[in-house]
Amino acid sequence: MSFISVLKEYRKGALLAALDEELLIVASEVEEKGKSGSLTLTLSLKPNGQEAVTMAAKVSSKIPKETIGDAIYFVQAGNLSRSQPDQLDMLEDEVATQRSKKEGA
Structure with missing residues (x-):
């Protein structure tokens, strides 16, 4: 099975939906704040018997934050x-x- 097929079939498309939603959020914040952001997909695989693996997916993002700056008191x-x-x-x-x-x- 190809990588793209795995993404499409993982939890009946829930992974692709989560990636799509998070990408829109990151892109919007990057545009608004003028700073870079990122979207990361981590797939962890572990053995599950002799001929199977269990796959866990994690979607994470770094959204740019506004900086307020320092003040002297x-x-x-x-x-x-x-x-x-x-x-x-x-x-x-x-x-x-x-x-x-x-x-x-």
């Missing part, structure tokens, strides 16, 4: 902060000057 007294404690805010003086002008006007 500073620790101040056990709390997380996005502001570096030793650095002045670039806009702090400008904002204070604009507030003073509005209040004086």
Whole structure:
């Protein structure tokens, strides 16, 4: 029996249906995320008597994941902060000057 025939006949076509469904999912995610993915079919065979084998099929895939990226936080007294404690805010003086002008006007 050929490889293609085995795929067609394995569990009355259930293996091909599972491969088809998983391939569509992987392809869609690859298109959406712009990253690579993969689909793997593993067939394991073990002896079952003198003239027979038992075949187990496993379909697995790697779907591309979106990466969020890293972020830097500073620790101040056990709390997380996005502001570096030793650095002045670039806009702090400008904002204070604009507030003073509005209040004086």
